[in-house]
Amino acid sequence: xxxxxxxxxxxxxxxxxxxxxxxxxxxxxxxxxxxxxxxxxxxxxxxxxxxxxxxxxxxxxxxx
Numbered sequence: 001x002x003x004x005x006x007x008x009x010x011x012x013x014x015x016x017x018x019x020x021x022x023x024x025x026x027x028x029x030x031x032x033x034x035x036x037x038x039x040x041x042x043x044x045x046x047x048x049x050x051x052x053x054x055x056x057x058x059x060x061x062x063x064x
Contacts, residue, residue: 001026006034 002019006029009016016037019025024038 001036003028003033005029009037 001024003026004012004016006027009025009027016025016027020037021039024036024042026033027035027037
């Protein structure tokens with residue numbers, strides 16, 4: 001995973017997007033990781049995993 005400063009992300013936003021399409025990019029502010037930029041496909045994949053993981057709990061609550 002690549003890491004960039006918030007300033008670099010701001011001034012090179014197009015490059016940040018291009019890089020994030022290939023791999024997640026951590027953005028740091030004052031030397032501390034604050035956000036990760038990733039491709040929408042990767043975000044949707046992670047959300048689907050989360051939904052699958054939470055589905056049994058949700059269906060269990062409905063029967064209570």
